[in-house]
Amino acid sequence: xxxxxxxxxxxxxxxxxxxxxxxxxxxxxxxxxxxxxxxxxxxxxxxxxxxxxxxxxxxxxxxxxxxxxxxxxxxxxxxxxxxxxxxxxxxxxxxxxxxxxxxxxxxxxxxxxxxxxxxxxxxxxxxxxxxxxxxxxxxxxxxxxxxxxxxxxxxxxxxxxxxxxxxxxxxxxxxxx
Numbered sequence: 001x002x003x004x005x006x007x008x009x010x011x012x013x014x015x016x017x018x019x020x021x022x023x024x025x026x027x028x029x030x031x032x033x034x035x036x037x038x039x040x041x042x043x044x045x046x047x048x049x050x051x052x053x054x055x056x057x058x059x060x061x062x063x064x065x066x067x068x069x070x071x072x073x074x075x076x077x078x079x080x081x082x083x084x085x086x087x088x089x090x091x092x093x094x095x096x097x098x099x100x101x102x103x104x105x106x107x108x109x110x111x112x113x114x115x116x117x118x119x120x121x122x123x124x125x126x127x128x129x130x131x132x133x134x135x136x137x138x139x140x141x142x143x144x145x146x147x148x149x150x151x152x153x154x155x156x157x158x159x160x161x162x163x164x165x166x167x168x169x170x171x172x173x174x175x176x177x
Contacts, residue, residue, distance in 0.1 A: 003055070004041055006030060007137060009128055009164050010058040012043070012051070022047035022126040024164045026140060046126035046142040046164075066092035066099060066163075066172040094170040096120065099163065103154070103174070110154040112174075116147040116163060128164040132171075135160075 004010060004027050012023040025043035031052070032039050038054045045051065070091040088103040098117040103110060112131075118124055124147040130140040131151050143149045151161075156176055163170040 004030070004058065004060075008060065009130060009137075009140070009162065009169075010041075010043065010060055011164070011166060012045075012053060012057060013059055014057055016053070016057050020045060020049060020051065022049065023166045024126070024128050025049075025051075026128065046128050048142075061167055061169045063162075063169045063171050064094050066094035066097075066170050068172075069093055090174070092170075092172045094172075095168055097163070097165070097168070097170060099161075099170070099172060101161075101172075101174075109152065110156070112151045112154055112161070114149055114161075116143060116149075116165070118147075118165075125166060128162075130162040130164070132160040132162055133157075137162075 006027050006029065008027045010025060010027060012020055017023045022045040025045035027041050028044050029042035030039055040052050040054060041058060042050065042052050068090065072089045090101040092099040096119040098119065099114060101112055101114040103112055116124065116127055124143065127143045128140055129143065129149045129151065131138045131154065133155055139151060141149050141151060159174050161172045161174065
């Protein structure tokens with residue numbers, strides 16, 4: 001049986017999942033019980049809902065690596081009306097998802113603004129996007145109703161984004177150019 005820790009990003013599974021708008025969340029507390037066979041895990045779901053779950057009601061799906069299909073830093077074309085020259089645009093695909101990122105850099109900081117699209121669906125359930133530096137979670141945010149998100153304070157170097165949507169955990173690797 002899996003053990004979960006505070007900060008783990010998980011998915012609610014089984015029959016109980018149908019009662020929640022969002023099924024992905026972060027473990028915020030672990031209630032260890034001496035009278036029960038199972039610990040209870042408190043989750044903050046991507047839509048802000050708080051729920052308590054048993055270990056067989058949550059899991060971490062296997063990771064899928066996103067494939068980079070466009071990076072304007074590797075393109076010969078100049079920036080156009082969609083962005084200034086200092087903005088870097090990237091596009092990834094994984095499973096039935098399309099991930100668009102814009103990296104904005106200034107002298108003081110760097111930010112990532114992105115949007116996640118699901119092929120063949122207009123409705124996008126809330127997803128979690130986590131910035132991973134050297135494999136460790138730095139910050140997590142939820143997408144809005146149209147799949148948009150923003151992460152501030154991005155460090156230089158090799159980083160990953162972990163995108164958590166129902167039944168999928170997608171890893172997208174970013175590097176400085």
